[in-house]
Amino acid sequence: MPQNDQPQQPSYLELPANGEHDDSGPLANELPQYEALAELEATTTGRGDGRVDIDLSSRIARRLSRLVPAEKRPLFHEHRPHAPPEYTETIETSLRLIIVIQVVGSRGDVQPFVALGTELQRHGHRVRLATHGQFDKFVRDSGLEFFSIGGDPAELMAYMVKNPGLFPSMKTLRGGEIQRKRKMVDEMLHKCWRSCIEPDDLTGRPFVADAIIANPPSFAHIHCAQALGVPLHLMFTMPWTSTREFCHPLANLRANGSDMSASAANYVSYSLVEWMTWQGLGDIINAWRGTLDLETIPFSEGPCLTETLGVPVTYCWSPALVPKPADWPENIDVCGFFFRDAPSYQPEASLANFLSSGPPPVYIGFGSIVIDDPDKLTETILEAVRATGTRAIVSRGWSKLGGDSPGDDQVFFLGDCPHEWLFQQVTAVIHHGGAGTTACGLLNAKPTTIVPFFGDQPFWGNMVHAGGAGPAPIPFKALDSNNLAEAIRFCLTPEASAAARQIADKMSSEAGVRRAVASFHANLPLNDMRCDLLPNLPAAWLYEKKGKHVKLSKMAAEMLVQEEKVSWKDLKYYQSQPVHIENKRWDPVTAALSSLTSTSIGLVTSTADIIVKPIQAFRPTTPSGSRPSSREGASRSGDTLERASADDVFGRPAGIDLPSAPKSTHEKEHHHQHRALTAVKGSALGVGGFFKYYYRGLLLDLPYAVTEGMRNAPKLYGGKVYDPGAVTDWKSGGIAAGKNFAHGMVEGIGGIVMEPVRGAKKEGAAGAAKGVGIGLLNLGTKLSSVGPLLARANGLAIHSTFYFIEMAVPPEAAAIIQRKKAQYCRFADSNQWDRFDSIMLPDATFLFHNPDGSVITKGDIEYSWSSTKDWVAFFENEFRAVQAIHIIGPAEMEQIAPDEIKAIWAVTYHAGTKEHEGGVHGTGGGHYHETWKKVGDDWFMESLRMERLYWKVLSI
Structure with missing residues (x-):
């Protein structure tokens, strides 16, 4: 097979060659959410192999194609170097x-991040890997x-295979599997947040992610990054960023x-x-x-959110195999596969x-x-193998290929064996195509x-x-002995071996893990993260006083407070990389409709909560099974022992499942009081939510949405629009309004002069007339957006005083x-x-009591x-x-008022x-059940x- 210097890109779709589609310009008309969902279901179809069929002739696909950025350089370079990006070996x-x-996936997904975490530790960082409990020991x-x-x-894997993209089959719906998996995702979301802030569960060492x-x-x-205000870096083994060079790896495109x-497709x-x-x-x-x-x-911003925000991404595959696309920006790197250190392995005698x-x-x-049918696959x-006359090692795997057969001189059935060692012993590899297995085979120069x-x-x-x-590739459903034999013969050709060797030579110099760490460091806002007093530590607090x-850092703040140089009330929680998510608007009409829809839904939901929440609080619940037990009494000898037992008022290790004693009358009364308070609070939340949505929707969001629609309207006819930045409070709103006014004046007045000239060059007198209209429209839309920006700024300041009704504990308060x-x-x-x-x-008040409510x-x-x-x-x-x-x-923790937080701590203690x-x-x-109050x-x-x-006395 002839070899070129560059790998050829595969052809992913067959489309008529009838000219380039107009890829410029935003959506002229946004679809309402309910209509967008219907369009989406008509456009995309889930398959049984975890992939998605996409109909390119659908309306939503055609509209989305207009959002494809204009090409700035040729798509495919004939001589594009596919060596790894030029990184310094280590960025100090x-x-x-x-x-x-944070990693969700199989062991093959987790393993590269173990290698990454180990390398980060070598650079002095403290690293926690948050993933599924099955990988506890491995990590x-x-x-x-x-x-x-x-x-x-x-x-999760089985569910995604049955229901790719979360479009469920009727069989899945009837089985109730959807709700179970949604609960699983909800659990993982909550625990991912906890992984950012909770102490180590073995040592109790505090942990808050930087x-x-x-x-x-x-x-x-x-x-999580937005809540903490810290940098985020994504890393993955397959492309997840939009590009023109190849389609999404889970998509099958149909031209129709x-x-x-x-x-564009x-x-x-x-x-x-x-x-x-x-x-x-x-x-x-x-x-x-x-x-x-x-x-x-909003529904329009959730998809592609990380891409919109420009989150840095490192792809851990070899650029020798898949070069970095030309249209990916500088915040995206392709660094090479992440390989772990090869484990030591001694083969069993039969294999040797x-x-x-x-x-x-x-x-x-x-x-x-x-x-499903391992015997058929084995045959x-x-x-x-017999048809090609080769020898083969067949991995039994989870399907137990070969059953109990020991094999023969031509075929050996193998149990567990590390690929790093095994692939050095074979001449070619045939497997399912996992990223890690693929990488290991190519690194060892094996045709695949x-x-x-x-x-x-x-x-x-x-x-x-x-x-x-x-x-x-041979899809499994199409696999038979004939095409498998042809594939084996192909892999044994000199051309395939030479191509694999060429890829391996390039991969061997990539040092993917080290380059990924260098990419991570290069994308950190180091100057914004460093403590001004102890620059080797990250900043956690901001001191603002007298200009x-x-x-x-935490250490610097603690030292200054102890030395009485500053007070805690002078410090604010510091965010090294704030995240602002804005709802983009394209024109005033759709912006107003979208804002009114969101406000109406919020009002209806909050009104229902006024009634529903109290009902939920008093709904009978089925108690979980509990077994009766008796409290173990400890005999006390002497005054010292009595003091030791009485003084032990500290706690219990998290996770210990202790049997509960039968509920006393005091506990039952407390339980009813708690339900009543929960009902009152739920109803109050509904009332507060109603006024929040009413005030914010009609007085803030609606005017601001129309304003943003007017400001962005020039994009609809090819104009450029200045972005004044996010408006989060009165100060940022004033700055944004000033910038928007200045740019609006310059661009608007300049447009009155230049737009007729541009129009005349294109269409003569008619174009000049159009240019006059466009110039005047630009001036009006740009200047009209200044006042509402100031109104939104003041409104946000007022809104913050009401928002506490549904407020979670702010990170700053939780940290204190x-x-x-x-x-x-x-x-x-x-x-x-x-x-x-x-x-x-x-x-402050203090009370220590037994489970039955009696005071110690x-x-x-x-x-x-x-x-x-x-x-x-x-x-x-x-x-x-x-x-x-x-x-x-x-x-x-739960914040129940702007100045009050409830906290419950599980604690264990030893005393002697x-x-x-x-x-x-x-x-x-x-x-401990505690109430904390805000003072200043x-x-x-x-x-x-x-x-x-x-409490248990231990013998010495």
């Missing part, structure tokens, strides 16, 4: 970050911190007589796949965003004997793919045949074929409370009782105090002879007398109620 950064990596054994985000990768790395299917990434150009396929995904998950994501105090994302007894075999295996493989089952596997098969290292703006609770534990452990006035209000007592002293002074005096005296160590778990020999030691646990810009504990669940 002394900034040490806390990084969370921890690599030396990384682990956080479980729930979800079952096997179930940066997020994620693969696109984890979904929560951009929203469309005159759309191939480049490829580009549009990414938007349509994103729209399908958002249709299935948008409501779940927006409901979850509400718990983070983030605004709802087979390898040494003849010429190198071919490898055939399909990994974790579960096949197909054996027939093809891919038999794709679903998802992106056909994409990799086409890319291998385009590079000359293998035949065209000074100083970024402070978590820090002070950690200080609470440390001060108590080290007997620094004089420092509690920085944590608690002077009139020591003699005639009840563990109940009505001031911080009295509480400190008691424990300062009691703890002179006792040493306690306690560890708090993650907090449940301080004698070197003898004495007593015990362990206990419970929950700081937060203080107003009340503490501790429910001690158990």
Whole structure:
């Protein structure tokens, strides 16, 4: 087979060659959401292989094609270098970050990020890998911190194969599988957020992410980054960014007589796949965003959100196999495959004997793919091997190919074996086309045949074929002994071997993991992230006073506060990379209709909540199964033991499942009171939501939507529009209005002069007349948008005083409370009782009780105090002879008013007398129920109620 210097791009679609489609200009008319959904369903069809058929002749596909940016350079360069981008081997950064990596997928998806996390650790960063619980040991054994985000990768894969793009079949609907999977996604969203802020579940070490790395299917990434205001970097093994050079790897394009150009069709396929995904998950994501105090994302902005915001992306495949498309911007890199260090492996004697007894075999295996009829597939493989006269190693995989057969001199059936070692022993590889398996085969210069089952596997098969290292992919449903034999013969040709060797030589110099880390560092806003006093630490707080703006790390802020140089109330939570999501408008009419629709839906929903929420609160619930138990009493010997047991008021390790005692009358009354409060609160939320949507919709969103529509209207007829930036408060609104006015005057007046000239050059006198009209229209639309910008700025300032009704705990407040609770534990452990006035209000109240509600007592002293002074005096005296160590778990927080937050902590503690020999030691646990009040810009504990669940004396 003749080889070119460049891999050939595969042909993804067959379209009539009748000229380039007009790819310029925005959508002239936005579709309403309900109509867009109907159009989307007519345009896209889910297949049984995890891929999507896209009809290019549909109305929505044609409209989206108008959003394809104008081409600035040729699509396909004849001599484009496909070596990796020119990175410095390492970009030195002394900034040490806390990084969370969020990954959804199979082990093959997780494994590259383990390699990435290990390399990031070598640069001094602290790394947590947040993924499915099944990979706990795998991740921890690599030396990384682990956080479980729930979800079952096997179930997710099976669901996506049956229901690609979340368009469910009737069988799936009847089986109730949709709701189960939606709940799984909802669980993963919540836990992805928790992975950014919760302490390590083994050590209790605090964790708040300074940066997020994620693969696109984890979904929560951009929203977590927005809530924290930290940088986000996406990394993935298949293309997820719009390009003209090839279509989305999960899309099959059908022309159906469309005159759309191939480049436009490829580009549009990414938007349509994103729209399908958002249709299935948008409501779940927006409901979850509400718990983070983030605004709802409009239907028009949810798809392709990370692309719109310019989030940096690193693709971990070899540019020798798939070069970086020419139309991808600088924030996107193709760095090479991520390879782990090869594990040590000693083959079993039977495998070693087979390898040494003849010429190198071919490898055939399909990994974790579960096949309905493994016996039939085994027979197909054996027939093809016999027909070609080659020797073969067949991986049994999850389908148990070969059954109990031991094989023979020509075929060896293999169990588990690392590909890094095995692929060095064979002459060609045949597999399902997973990105990792494909990469390993090509790195070892092995010609490759891919038999794709679903998802992106056909994409990799086409890319291998385009590079000359293998035949065209054979879909599994089309596989038989004849085409498999032909594929084996192709892989054994000198041309295929030479092409694979050429790719391997280029891959071997790529150092994908190191280059990905360099790409991550290069895209960080380092100057905005550094502490101004300790530049090797990231900034977490902002000091603004008397014209000074100083970024402070947590350590720097703590030191300055201790030295009384600054006060906590002078510090604000710092966001190193704020994220602003704007609802783009194209014209005044559709903008007004869209705003009114959103407002109406909000009003109806809030009105219903006034009635529905109280009903839900009092709806009977089925209690979960609980088994009766008796509390274990601990005998107390001597005064010291009594003191030790009574003083253990700290807590319980998170995750311990303790049997509950039968509910007392006190607990039942408390339960009814809680339901009543929940009902009242739910109804109040409905009332507050009604007024919020009414005020914001009619007085803020509607005028602003019309204004934005007028400002953007010149785009409809080819004009350019200045972007004044996001409006988030009165200050930013004033600045935006000023900039918009200045640019509007210059561009508007200039347009009155220039538009007739441009029109005359194109169409003569008629064009000049049109130009006059366009110039006047431009001037009117641009200047008319200044006043509403100022109105929106003032409105946002007022709106913030009402928004607390549905507000989640702001990250700044949560950070203060978590820090002070950690200080609470440390001060108590080290007997620094004089420092509690920085944590608690002077009139704070304290109550310690048993599960039945009875107050804990020591003699005639009840563990109940009505001031911080009295509480400190008691424990300062009691703890002179006792040493306690306690560890708090993650907090449940809820903001119930602008200046009030409820927090619940699960805590475990150990306490014992301080004698070197003898004495007593015990362990206990419970929950703290606390109320924190805002004073100025700081937060203080107003009340503490501790429910001690158990106390056990340990023998020494």
